[in-house]
Amino acid sequence: GNSVTQMEGPVTLSEEAFLTINCTYTATGYPSLFWYVQYPGEGLQLLLKATKADDKGSNKGFEATYRKETTSFHLEKGSVQVSDSAVYFCALSEEAAGNKLTFGGGTRVLVKP
Amino acid sequence: EADIYQTPRYLVIGTGKKITLECSQTMGHDKMYWYQQDPGMELHLIHYSYGVNSTEKGDLSSESTVSRIRTEHFPLTLESARPSHTSQYLCASSDRDTQDSGANVLTFGAGSRLTVL
Numbered sequence: 001g002n003s004v005t006q007m008e009g010p011v012t013l014s015e016e017a018f019l020t021i022n023c024t025y026t027a028t029g030y031p032s033l034f035w036y037v038q039y040p041g042e043g044l045q046l047l048l049k050a051t052k053a054d055d056k057g058s059n060k061g062f063e064a065t066y067r068k069e070t071t072s073f074h075l076e077k078g079s080v081q082v083s084d085s086a087v088y089f090c091a092l093s094e095e096a097a098g099n100k101l102t103f104g105g106g107t108r109v110l111v112k113p
Numbered sequence: 114e115a116d117i118y119q120t121p122r123y124l125v126i127g128t129g130k131k132i133t134l135e136c137s138q139t140m141g142h143d144k145m146y147w148y149q150q151d152p153g154m155e156l157h158l159i160h161y162s163y164g165v166n167s168t169e170k171g172d173l174s175s176e177s178t179v180s181r182i183r184t185e186h187f188p189l190t191l192e193s194a195r196p197s198h199t200s201q202y203l204c205a206s207s208d209r210d211t212q213d214s215g216a217n218v219l220t221f222g223a224g225s226r227l228t229v230l
Contacts, residue, residue, distance in 0.1 A: 032216040032217065034216075034218070036219075036221075038154075041223075042223055042224070043119075043203055043205075043221035043222050043223045043224050044203065044205075044219070044221040045221070046218055046219070046220075049216055049218065051216045087154055089156065093216070093217040099144075099207075099217035100146075100158065100161065100217070101146075101158075101217060101219060103155075103156045105153070105154065105155045106154035106155060106156070108154065
């Protein structure tokens with residue numbers, strides 16, 4: 001079945017540091033890939049997505065590129081802010097699996113001033 | 114503004130009580146979901162629905178039940194709450210993204226945090 005593996009946290013960074021969160025996936029076909037973010041006390045919000053190989057999703061300074069050859073969708077941001085402190089979830093959906101989302105375990109990021 | 118609403122946000126209740134967590138969405142989405150989020154943050158799909166009168170069990174077995182009588186409502190019920198049911202419950206809805214075929218984008222509610230004593 002489908003699965004998503006992302007790096008464990010917590011990840012602690014200083015403001016303006018470079019952030020990378022690794023995400024790899026296993027799927028039987030050609031999934032769509034997503035990053036969701038959960039701020040403290042809130043539900044999840046879509047951060048970015050990519051629906052086919054080599055697509056780059058981007059939003060709020062975050063980027064992730066769909067790499068089919070390495071089955072990866074790593075999240076990056078060049079200069080983080082304190083407001084980026086949150087839990088980040090990598091996820092995939094595939095039509096063959098009824099388009100249900102499969103989530104990774106989440107990575108907590110803490111940005112210190 | 115289209116959105117998805119969950120009530121209550123926080124609930125502390127004694128063992129054996131019956132509880133219902135409400136979820137409503139104003140976007141006309143056909144698909145709705147309930148996820149259980151454990152303290153380690155991991156999300157587990159416990160129920161989903163593809164439309165009115167459609168309900169399915171998710172990947173994680175749950176003693177809760179759901180109903181989908183109207184498109185906009187997807188309540189979750191626990192007939193007899195136990196401490197093991199203490200968790201955060203997240204409701205979500207989706208519709209096919211018309212611009213990107215196959216991209217099932219979920220909109221989440223803010224969650225209901227349940228504590229059973």
